[in-house]
Amino acid sequence: MIRVGILSFSDGRERVHGSLKGYIEECADRIEKCLKDTKEVETFKALHIVCNNELARTQSIEVASKNPDVVILNVPVFAFPNFSAIAVSLQKVPCLAIAPVNGKMPGLGGLQAAVNMARQVGLRCEKVWGNIEDPKTITKVLSFLRAAHAATRLSGQIYGVFGGRSIGMGSGSVNPDIWMKVFGVDTEHIDQLEIIRRAENIQPEKVEHAFHWLQKNMGGIQYDKDKLTNESLKWQIRCYYATKEIIEDRKLNFVGVKCHYELSEYHVTQCLSASFFNDPYDWEGPKEPVVYSCEADSDGALTMQIMKLISNKPVLFFDFRHYDEKDKVFAFCNCGAMATWYSERSENALVNLKSTALCPIIPKYGGRGCHVRYIAKEGEMTFGRLTRCLDKYKFTMFRGNFKNMSIEKLDETCNVWPHGFVEVSVDSEVLIDRYENNHIHGVAGNYIDELKKFCEIKGIAYDIVE
Known part of the structure; x- marks a missing residue:
């Protein structure tokens, strides 16, 4: 089984985060369900949504401690990009950022900003924009997860x-x-x-x-x-x-x-x-x-x-x-x-x-x-x-x-x-x-x-x- 940790990201303003929390949790649940339905993946989610610098650090460390093969960054809104960069910097396994298609939310912009900041400082992070239920999207995601699983599990053999x-x-x-x-x-x-x-x-x-x-x-x-x-x-x-x-x-x-x-x-x-x-x-x-x-x-x-x-x-x-x-x-x-x-x-x-x-x-x-x-x-x-x-x-x-x-x-x-x-x-x-x-x-x-x-x-x- 491919072991996947899921980190979710939000706006850094507490007031705005409060209005987005439910939607972000819903998107994380959708990712988790679709991955489990493949019968190839086992998942676990971070305890808290990342909405400040400290949570970017602690939640990433918590996910890393559970030995995932790959970490998914759930970025369905315009989360503060530095949160993602902090989280990716603390991972030793491949990372993939995902944002759903939703014109009423700036998820696409959030995805681009999050991945760009990570790459700007020399960190690797892949990205997929699409609804996880879409066969084309889940195919892309699974391709990356299988490759990441192989790279992670090979190390130390x-x-x-x-x-x-x-x-x-x-x-x-x-x-x-x-x-x-x-x-x-x-x-x-x-x-x-x-x-x-x-x-x-x-x-x-x-x-x-x-x-x-x-x-x-x-x-x-x-x-x-x-x-x-x-x-x-x-x-x-x-x-x-x-x-x-x-x-x-x-x-x-x-x-x-x-x-x-x-x-x-x-x-x-x-x-x-x-x-x-x-x-x-x-x-x-x-x-x-x-x-x-x-x-x-x-x-x-x-x-x-x-x-x-x-x-x-x-x-x-x-x-x-x-x-x-x-x-x-x-x-x-x-x-x-x-x-x-x-x-x-x-x-x-x-x-x-x-x-x-x-x-x-x-x-x-x-x-x-x-x-x-x-x-x-x-x-x-x-x-x-x-x-x-x-x-x-x-x-x-x-x-x-x-x-x-x-x-x-x-x-x-x-x-x-x-x-x-x-x-x-x-x-x-x-x-x-x-x-x-x-x-x-x-x-x-x-x-x-x-x-x-x-x-x-x-x-x-x-x-x-x-």
Whole structure:
């Protein structure tokens, strides 16, 4: 839930404030009701309407003490602008000023004056003019609240990176100092052997429960007596539990695991973990997705965590694999890190799993285990990625749609990997030119406005490819 504090502002003359108090309270109630009706937001209001300098200070401090993700400034009248500036100066979270449409009240002027004074002294404050009940207005407000929620919640989180740089991909390496400065995220380094050490000690009954659940519910398990056997699948289950233990013990919020090549070459691939950590369920029931990035792609993991915090949905990780000129689709695929939820987008895990198969890993990998194969169900998507040039980040983003394809289509790329076949509105060569990484990340729905607002809040450049 997005936690929102509401501060209301009035005229600084006691006599005038007395005549406005009822209307200001009514506007605050309207904001609170509409936000709660979305089921995405929990709200609380300051005890008093700000009508003098002292209340600007005390009420802002009171709201800040309740740890909001974002603060809304309710400015439905021409409140004294310095009150808003004082209040915003005491907040460490993003602020949004709102005024309703009412020609009988100078709310629009009050909104402009309040936000202008805050910005004049170097403070960030967004503004929306419109009736909160208007779909256009609530859409704007929610876009900002989701972005602010992501920016606030990201600060103070811990990223766990298992192993180092994978197969020479420097673009996935983490710079802990920059992450802490820009995003407020700390980095915990963990050796991949800790997964193997703990995997050996997982209770057999837990492994058997997960194994039989997969046997019963997957759309298919293509054992080959070599790469994918009962034993190798159980080892992947053990690795899942081991990684889960480490995340819980070290209080990690999101992770990246190297896998290539120590684990994929000499042990088992981590594809099962990459899928089910990113899913909203596993064999123990519903759960919160934990962002898990393949190949220790740290900027990929960070991108995914931002998308998750904005959308409250599972997020995908895959490669730019191919562009099919005939069908006009990109083939996005990767050996792991694709949540099975996207196979059918159902809230019923069993529906998704019936469209998903476990297949032997490709011969290129010397180890053993399964890939988690499916074709992503058709639907609207937002794609994007953080990239960095020296110490400057940029978020490249674009919209697309997954298209349904037959299983035979996988033979054109890799027929044991999960795929999304993506139709985009922009020319394929333009996208290839402007998108600056081999890895791509996506979330169901249209979240371009939220990602753009997130970048503005964090002072990051962005490029919307459209």
